Amino acid sequence: MLQRIDDLLAEVQNFQTSEKAEIEQFRIKFSGKKGILNDIFAQFKDVPNEQKKEFGQKINTLKQAVETKLESLKNSGTQNLILEKEDLTRPGFPSELGTRHPINIVKNKIIDIFKSIGFAVADGPEIEDDWHNFTALNLPEYHPARDMQDTFFIETNPDVLLRTHTSSVQIRYMEENQPPMRILSPGRVFRNEAISSRSHCIFHQIEGLYIDENVSFADLKQTIQYFTTELFGKSKIRLRPSYFPFTEPSAEVDVYWGLNSETDYRITKGTGWLEIMGCGMVDPAVLQNVNIDADKYSGYAFGMGIERIVMLLYQMSDIRMFFENDKRMLEQFRSL
Ligand code: DAH
Numbered sequence: 033m034l035q036r037i038d039d040l041l042a043e044v045q046n047f048q049t050s051e052k053a054e055i056e057q058f059r060i061k062f063s064g065k066k067g068i069l070n071d072i073f074a075q076f077k078d079v080p081n082e083q084k085k086e087f088g089q090k091i092n093t094l095k096q097a098v099e100t101k102l103e104s105l106k107n108s109g110t111q112n113l114i115l116e117k118e119d120l121t122r123p124g125f126p127s128e129l130g131t132r133h134p135i136n137i138v139k140n141k142i143i144d145i146f147k148s149i150g151f152a153v154a155d156g157p158e159i160e161d162d163w164h165n166f167t168a169l170n171l172p173e174y175h176p177a178r179d180m181q182d183t184f185f186i187e188t189n190p191d192v193l194l195r196t197h198t199s200s201v202q203i204r205y206m207e208e209n210q211p212p213m214r215i216l217s218p219g220r221v222f223r224n225e226a227i228s229s230r231s232h233c234i235f236h237q238i239e240g241l242y243i244d245e246n247v248s249f250a251d252l253k254q255t256i257q258y259f260t261t262e263l264f265g266k267s268k269i270r271l272r273p274s275y276f277p278f279t280e281p282s283a284e285v286d287v288y289w290g291l292n293s294e295t296d297y298r299i300t301k302g303t304g305w306l307e308i309m310g311c312g313m314v315d316p317a318v319l320q321n322v323n324i325d326a327d328k329y330s331g332y333a334f335g336m337g338i339e340r341i342v343m344l345l346y347q348m349s350d351i352r353m354f355f356e357n358d359k360r361m362l363e364q365f366r367s368l
Contacts, residue, residue, distance in 0.1 A: 033075070034083075037090045040068060044097045055105045062098045069095055131366045135236055135354055138342045139218050142238055145262045146216045149255070151240065154215040156201035158222070162191050164200040168321040169278040177277045182224040184233075194222035198239035199278060199335060202314075205241065206322035211329045212244035218338070229350040236338040241314070243324065243331030249281070249313060252332035256311065260287045264345070270305065279312025279333055295347060306344065309336035 047058060062068050072091050079087045143153060156164070162173075171178055181196035201217035218238045225231045242251070253271060261267040268288035276282040286305040290296055300306055311334035316326035339351050346365075353361055 033079070034087065034090060037072065037087075037094055041090075041094050041097055044094065044101050047101060049105065050108060055102070058105070059102055063102070069098065131362045132368070133354075133357075133362065134342050134346065134348075134365045134368075135338055137365060137368050138345060139236065139238065139338055141263060142259075142338070142341075143216060143218065145259055146240065149214075149258065151214045151216045151242075154201055154205045154217045156195075156198070156204045156217060156219065158195055158220055159186075160193055160195040160200050162193065164203045165193060165195050165197070168203045168318065169199055170315050170317045170321070171277045175277065177275075184222050184224050195219075196223055197221050197335060198237040199333070201239055202241045202278075202333060203318075203322060206243070206319075206324055211324060211331070214242045216240050227352065229352065232339070232351050232355060234355070235351070238336055238338060240334045241331065242333075243314065243319075243329050245329060247313075247330045247332060249332070252311060252313070252334070255332075256285055256309070256334065260285075260308070263341070264289075266290075271311075274310060274312075276310055276312055278315055278318050280315045282310065282312035285309045285311055285334075289344075299344070308341065308344075309334050311335070 044062065049055060049058070060067060064070075069091070072094070076084070076087065076091070147153075165183075166175075166178060167173070183196050184194040186192040198217050198219050198221060201215075201219070205213065205215055205217070216238060217240075218236065220234055221237050222234055225233050227233060240255075242255070253269075256271075257267055257269055260269055264287060266287050266289065270286050270288070271283035272286060274282045274284040284307055286307050288304055289300050289306045291300065291302075291304045296304070311332065314331045314333050316330075319326040319329060319331075339354055342348065342354070343351065
């Protein structure tokens, strides 16, 4: 019996064909219901106990060999089929091009607008220290305005945090450079907020800063008006008094969106006005913190959330869509 299995093994290993019918015959002969393998397995119970181990190993080897052989015969068969039937000179399927994310599209538009009036782009880290995110921006420890931005701190070291706004880049840039300076800093910011259709704990901002001699509030207003005209095609703006610790005076900018459609009524709550950013004249205390002479220089700063602006431009109603990366949403921005 053992000898027979050895012979069968040799037969399996030596078998060769590329004919489909012969492969099928081989399969039936060995692995078919009434095939050799089943037949031998059926005899297993009659094998004397002391031979069972060796016998078992041998039939398993044979079974393996049959499977391997069938697999390789089938593969060589399909290869032949492909070679016979397929035209290998046909071009492959086109690979799909990705699309830019709407956040990036709008970010680049905003950068282009400010670049055209002399602003340069400056970067800063997302993991910040207390000084750059808060203290140097005139938000000392225990200042109540820190509550406006619910912060992710690193547990083991409260001096290390995820920046809550891109205003931190103002400080980094002013520490390293001397006026005049005009910068724009786009980037991700983080706040510990409940995620809903209107808020998310990661979002994007763009910060602007201009410091020079004799910079006035009129310069700020004119720059923002230029910006809203270029981006939205809307030049009617108003500045409402507001409060930010790093600017004095501070304002919130509304752009007149109009009341031409039902959507306009909804998003402006029937007023026609939409808030798009915060801004103000850089507080002299901030300039002193970075060793810039506040008697000689003045400047303005502004900050806006990119998601909000994308939502306005493309009438999107849910901020969570930006982070889901659903291809059906992203593809709609292909042509922009
Ligand atoms: N950092 C503010 C925020 O995150 C936005 C802001 C307001 C930035 C006024 C400014 C500014 O530079 O002047 O809400």
